[in-house]
Amino acid sequence: MALEQDAAWKAVRRFFLIVIVLSLALLFALWRTDNQRLERFRYAIVDEIVPSTNFLLRPVTIAYQMIADFNSYTKLYSQNQDIKRELQKMTGWKEAALQLEQKNAQLSILNKLKLNSTINWITGQVVADSGSPFNQSALLNIGSREGVKDGSAAMGGLGLVGRVSGVGEKICRVILLTDVSSSIPVLIQKTGQSGLVIGDNSFNPKLSFLESSRAVSAGMRVVTSGQGGVLPPNLLVGRISEDSTGTLRVILAADLKELNYLRVLVKIDKNNLTSPGGLIVN
Amino acid sequence: MSKYSFIFENTVFLFIGVVLVIFALTPTGLIPSKQVFPDFLFCFIFIILVRKPKVISILSVIFLCLLADLLWFRPLGLTTIAYILAAEILRTYLQARDKIGLVEEIILITTLYIIITSVQEVTKFFTLIPSLALGDIISYVMLTSLLYVAIVLIVRVMGSKLSF
Numbered sequence: 064m065a066l067e068q069d070a071a072w073k074a075v076r077r078f079f080l081i082v083i084v085l086s087l088a089l090l091f092a093l094w095r096t097d098n099q100r101l102e103r104f105r106y107a108i109v110d111e112i113v114p115s116t117n118f119l120l121r122p123v124t125i126a127y128q129m130i131a132d133f134n135s136y137t138k139l140y141s142q143n144q145d146i147k148r149e150l151q152k153m154t155g156w157k158e159a160a161l162q163l164e165q166k167n168a169q170l171s172i173l174n175k176l177k178l179n180s181t182i183n184w185i186t187g188q189v190v191a192d193s194g195s196p197f198n199q200s201a202l203l204n205i206g207s208r209e210g211v212k213d214g215s216a217a218m219g220g221l222g223l224v225g226r227v228s229g230v231g232e233k234i235c236r237v238i239l240l241t242d243v244s245s246s247i248p249v250l251i252q253k254t255g256q257s258g259l260v261i262g263d264n265s266f267n268p269k270l271s272f273l274e275s276s277r278a279v280s281a282g283m284r285v286v287t288s289g290q291g292g293v294l295p296p297n298l299l300v301g302r303i304s305e306d307s308t309g310t311l312r313v314i315l316a317a318d319l320k321e322l323n324y325l326r327v328l329v330k331i332d333k334n335n336l337t338s339p340g341g342l343i344v345n
Numbered sequence: 346m347s348k349y350s351f352i353f354e355n356t357v358f359l360f361i362g363v364v365l366v367i368f369a370l371t372p373t374g375l376i377p378s379k380q381v382f383p384d385f386l387f388c389f390i391f392i393i394l395v396r397k398p399k400v401i402s403i404l405s406v407i408f409l410c411l412l413a414d415l416l417w418f419r420p421l422g423l424t425t426i427a428y429i430l431a432a433e434i435l436r437t438y439l440q441a442r443d444k445i446g447l448v449e450e451i452i453l454i455t456t457l458y459i460i461i462t463s464v465q466e467v468t469k470f471f472t473l474i475p476s477l478a479l480g481d482i483i484s485y486v487m488l489t490s491l492l493y494v495a496i497v498l499i500v501r502v503m504g505s506k507l508s509f
Binding site for chain 1: 369415422429433474476
């Protein structure tokens, strides 16, 4: 009797397991084919869990910050010397920039140039990492309620860091340029050649699909081309370098090590009034 | 084993698992690390499963894996299937044995981990999901296996089975 019960229990368990595995396989197939819907579901869950569990991460974050600060103190003297040197250079650059700004303003007036003022930015704090070595992404504490949209560019201090891929109400996910699934259309400023900056999980992403790689050389500036309409044009990405195997790479302008806050560029929707009816309030 | 002890042990298992999943999200800078870090969740689940195969419910494992899939932005369901199948193979293997030796445990878990990682990577390849370079995946598997060995050694040296 007991043996029969045991066999029956085992059969039920096996059936239950098969159902679970098939359901999970279906879930994976659905995720792969109808990604948008399941990703919305994912963001709804992340939206609830990550902000409310942030207190758990605080001790670890503080400990990590203390170690980073200690490392920084040990380099204080050399950093101070570097900053002094940079400051001297910057004073010269500041003067040049002021002159160029004046010249630019004069030329803009002469040409009756109307600048595009529809781009604004929102600053968000990095609240969570990707959690897995298979992704290079970060979660920011800003979301759709602040006006962040899918595909918006995320900037570090100087240059592009990545793009927003997935927005929740209170959070958004930024896929970094270093992620394996990141490809950004770029322009080599000096030659005007277009190409793609493709992440490969290394510190410096690859520069591929150039019209002619002979025409480019190390040190040239790389900016976004704006092709595809996802990212705005002329955002600084970095400078070209060549690795030991001869592969062209981009040294990112943004210092990823020091980034705790990112600026997300958002387009301002201008709702033009087409009729006076929009102004009448009953 | 009483019903209450079953519920209590599963609750503690789930609590520690959830904390591990959330701790992995700690922001430690956006710079890509030169070395991939090991999978703590795998080590935790399988160390407990080897020691308490009859206690840890399959539903607890599914919950933890799906939570990790969701929060770590992994392909939904893929890792969970691999972990569940590995857990069931392990459970069936342990049922046939009374006690498992240290070397046997390490070989068994390492083999299982290599198989489940390979299955996942092959699936990713055929479903066009981008993944790490082969070298990174190998070091990921090796690091996780080494972490497992280290934890098992600590547990054994301390002379106590993991008990809640």
